[in-house]
Amino acid sequence: MMIINNGGAFEIQNSWGNWWGNNGYIWIKYSDFQNWVKYAYEMIYFEKKTNVTEDYNDLAGAIRFVQSDGSDMNSTFSGSLYKMNNSYRSGTKFRIYISNNEPAFVYAFGTDATQKVFPVFPHEPTISPALNYKKNDVAIPDEEHYIEMDNTVGTDYLCVLYSLDPIDIETIHKKIESGYGSFYNKIKAALGGKLVENQNVKFDNNKVSFSAKSKGKTVVAVLVETKHVQ
Incomplete structure (x- = not known):
């Protein structure tokens, strides 16, 4: 139909x-x-950007972590990623809000001490990663429920990829799991040269937010590190 x-x-x-x-x-x-009607689809044309100036940011977004009591889980930018200002215990309940300020394909995934990569968004094949409009806000898991930290203590990571093009995210997950080095270096290697150069990305120091000029690249990776204690 x-x-x-x-x-x-x-x-x-x-x-x-x-x-x-x-x-x-x-x-x-x-x-x-x-x-x-069980499923419905919307077809949206992505307009090709023309006459773009050097100052135009074509990728931009933000991420918020909010505990079940309404308090923010704040972090600070530290070189290649954000680090949570506080450690959090197993059983902590929180929600993630992922926003984009430019149209993008958005993928979020996490890992922990097990070194396994698990999808966060989209969390099932029927959900599209295409956030076609400026200023979308996606609540994870949703507006009524929370994520609960499990009993795997150590260091947890969340990575959100903002991309101008669709990504074979399952292949990226497999490459990260089989890679070597830091989580950031694994992601960089898995993306194979698609990451926007660091000098073209402006990260906010005190909140998880960025704007970027892609300049021939296609992906910005936003990483958040959390110390997970018992």
Whole structure:
């Protein structure tokens, strides 16, 4: 089915042929559409940027960590990543807010002392990484629930990739798991030269936020390190 019009209700065109409905078309109320349609897709054209000045930031975003009591989990930028100002115990409940200030494909994943990489966003194949508009805010896991820190103490990492192009994220995960060196170096190696040069990315020192000029590259990686205690 494809939605082709909006006039107080949706007009639906079905693939079965013109013998169905009104020559293949039928009107459906918003409430009925919501109740009966399991999946819907929106096609959005990405306009190619032209006449871009050297001062134009084509990748930008921010990340917030909020505990279940409403308090922020603050961090400070330290060279190649953000480090949480405080350590956090197993059982801590928190929510992550991922924002983009320019259209981007956004992927988030984490790792811990097990060295395994696990997806954070998108967390299932039916969810698209494409944040097509400026200023999206994605709550993880959602607006009603929280992430709870498990019993694997040590150092936890979250990485959020902001990309101008789609990424084969499963391959990236596998390369990171089999890589060597620091988490940052594993990510850099896995992306194979796609990372925006450091001098073209401006990271805020006291909040997880950045703006960048891609200048021929396609990905900015934002890393957050957390000391996880028992």
